[in-house]
Amino acid sequence: MNAAETRALLTALNAALDRGQRAAFATVVGVQGSAYRREGTRMLVLDDGAQVCMLSGGCLEAEVVEVALEVIRTGTPTVTHYDLSEDATWGLGIGCGGSVDVRVERVNPQDPVTAAWLSALRGGEPAALAVPLTGEGRMFIPPGGAVTGGLSPAALQEFAVTVARERLTSLEPRAVTVTAPDGTPVFIDVNTPPPVLVLYGAGHDALPLARGAHDLGYEVHVIDPRAAYLTPGRFPGATLHDLAPEELDRFTPPARAHLMIMNHHLDRDRTCLHHALKSGAAYVGVLGPLSRAQGLLEELVAGGVTFSAAELGRLRAPVGLRLGAEAPEEVALSILAELMAWRRGYDGSFLSGHAGRIHDAQTHAASPLPHAPSPDQ
Structure with missing residues (x-):
């Protein structure tokens, strides 16, 4: 998500919490094939069904809101798979040719991991959030120093910390779901200062x-x-x-x-x-x-x-x-x-005729100034 969307989400969340409302974050944690948004896209759902920001072009939101309202009621996080293909038996029939996985979790500002993550989002500070998509546990990972929360076993936690900190050092870190050596899928959400x-x-x-x-x-x-x-x-x-x-x-x-x-x-x-x-x-x-x-x-x-x-x-x-x-x-x-x-890392060319995923990154190629004078010229 870009900084403007994050700003809108936090403004709405702060206002909702001040009113005593409960809320949930719905986050895209997996994309297969073509989809409107990428991993790390978030939507806020309030307990009255209101939503802020979008996960798609409008085709998923109503279904996600229903799931989020149940998560708000029970407090139990869930991951739902949505097939966007034309002939999907699930019933969306959007025709995008892909599918997405959406994780929904109730916002609990008193939880130490959530509090640390929200603080990083509000302050525009670099940080990561690691969440296994099977099993339990959550972990807030700053660029250096101690983490908040934890994953089990220790090898899974070490893997998640290593991946998260490697991503935070890149020019434009993006959220990603990775598979740990033990087969556990782990979603690594990232936050960076605004450009x-x-x-x-x-x-x-x-x-x-x-x-x-x-x-x-x-x-x-x-x-x-x-x-x-x-x-x-x-x-x-x-x-x-x-x-x-x-x-x-x-x-x-x-x-x-x-x-x-x-x-x-x-x-x-x-x-x-x-x-x-x-x-x-x-x-x-x-x-x-x-x-x-x-x-x-x-x-x-x-x-x-x-x-x-x-x-x-x-x-x-x-x-x-x-x-x-x-x-x-x-x-x-x-x-x-x-x-x-x-x-x-894109070249800014036309998408027309592009057969692959439109969000697949390209090789980042800087274009140095032709014929720039060297120091000894």
Whole structure:
């Protein structure tokens, strides 16, 4: 799930608990073949039948709500298999050609494992939740240090901790169900801090990009020396930094940041590019044609700045997918689409004619800037 969906779930859960309502989380824990969402997708169901977020395109929700209401009543978690194929005897007849497994569990904020997991979700902290899909036990796993809860036997717990912490170190961790050496299926749910987008430039075309990123759950930062441009009215929900180019060393991009240079001012863009490439951020985008980005690099190198191959390999220019975008809102869509594809390891190509699972990850291939000047050029 993205950060925006998690935010919506937690807001609804907090309000429900304040009202004294009971609730359950329904989570996709397995996908076979084609399905609308992937493992780790969550839906909140309240004891009055209300739901927040969706597990599918609308074909599963009514059935899952019925299961969740029973789980809320009894307190007993359950895993249900839903066949989405056209000729399914179960009766959905959706025609997706796949099936999903959904685990439903009542929310108990007093349970130490649940409390730790909810705290991580609310704080945007990296953590994992391990749940055997057969048998009992649950375990909250932080990136380091002691776990909360436990699994039995000890070998199963050790396996789950190892898998969870390996996933938490990846660029874009996703939930997964894995099979332990003893044959036990274990669902590993993961939570990570929201992705970060830093905009160098607060011009008109930054507005839809910041707004769209915020709607997708990004933590948005905007840097510009023009204080009049940096207002909450222009950039709702964003963190604003009134910094001149010579003051950029006062700003350290957060971890997992994606940096976008769009000042429309050559001197500021040159300084910002230097700052961005030296920051260690894995993604540095430059708005505008390739020749502009190459010119900025050439001027920096001519001025004595050196870049390593790794630093140059982080540069994306021109930024965005080739969608024919022209208006600022269209350009923002193009950039956000590339960011999603890049983060998740896809190439952003058409799905038409693709015969496999549309969610199967591809090899993540960064596209270094062609003909970027080396330090000794």
